[in-house]
Structures are given as C-alpha cells and as structure tokens.
Amino acid sequence: MPKFILTALAATLALAGCATNGGLAKIQGERAEFRYADYAGEPIDEFRSFRLDGWTPVARDQLVVWNGVNDAYLIKVWDTCRDLQFANFVGVTSTTNTISKFEKVRVGQDTCPISEIRPIDVRQMKADRRAAAAAAKAKRTP
Numbered sequence: 001m002p003k004f005i006l007t008a009l010a011a012t013l014a015l016a017g018c019a020t021n022g023g024l025a026k027i028q029g030e031r032a033e034f035r036y037a038d039y040a041g042e043p044i045d046e047f048r049s050f051r052l053d054g055w056t057p058v059a060r061d062q063l064v065v066w067n068g069v070n071d072a073y074l075i076k077v078w079d080t081c082r083d084l085q086f087a088n089f090v091g092v093t094s095t096t097n098t099i100s101k102f103e104k105v106r107v108g109q110d111t112c113p114i115s116e117i118r119p120i121d122v123r124q125m126k127a128d129r130r131a132a133a134a135a136a137k138a139k140r141t142p
Contacts, residue, residue, distance in 0.1 A: 039125040040074045040118035046100035057085045072120040080110035
C-alpha cells in the first residue's frame with residue numbers, strides 16, 4: 001500500500017469521533033466562527049501534522065483542526081460539504097504528514113476539497129478569554 005494512502009488513512013482514523021471545541025465553545029453568546037476567524041492569521045499553503053488531536057465544526061464550510069493544545073488551523077472547504085456542522089467524525093487527507101490546500105476533508109460520503117488554511121493564534125485567544133473572564137469577575141465583586 002503506498003505511503004501516502006497510509007498517511008491519509010491514519011489522519012482519517014485519528015479524527016474519527018474526535019469532535020471537540022478545544023474548551024473554547026460559546027463565550028459570552030458569540031458564535032464560534034467569529035472568534036476563530038478573529039484569531040486566524042493570513043492564509044498558508046500547508047502545515048505539518050503527525051497526528052491531529054481533534055476538530056471543531058465552525059460553519060457550513062469551515063472547521064478548526066487541532067494539531068496540539070496551542071496549535072490549531074481554521075480550514076475552509078468548498079461549499080459542497082453538506083454535513084460538516086453535523087458530522088460525528090471527519091477525516092483529513094495528508095501527504096507525507098503535511099496537510100495542504102491540495103488535500104481534502106472527508107465527511108460521511110462527501111469529499112470536500114480544502115480552499116484555505118489559516119493558523120489560529122490559540123495562545124492569544126486563550127489569554128483574551130482569561131482577561132475577559134477576570135474583568136467580568138471584577139465587575140461582579142464590589
């Protein structure tokens with residue numbers, strides 16, 4: 001079996017059933033896609049990943065994949081991905097441990113080509129979350 005097929009299969013299996021919000025689900029009534037997009041950097045062509053730790057559906061055509069505790073990427077797929085927000089598992093193909101714009105996200109029977117990858121500044125997002133929580137706590141206590 002060719003090496004790239006084994007890598008793609010490993011990436012698919014790694015994400016099966018791993019939907020997670022990375023501890024950053026709804027914060028103060030904001031929708032997730034706005035928060036992640038606010039912390040997403042400029043588009044990149046690819047990133048290295050030996051094992052994805054989880055994923056978070058964000059919109060009909062976007063998901064966040066977690067490559068580690070503080071390493072996440074906002075991935076936009078073509079609009080043909082019908083069930084991304086409701087999927088129980090997804091798979092991401094990769095070539096030689098690299099996920100690029102030439103790879104695909106697999107959702108059920110759909111194969112969704114990746115159109116954009118943007119790194120997320122997870123550390124800054126968490127710091128801002130802690131600061132907002134501290135400010136809200138200080139406001140409640142006299």
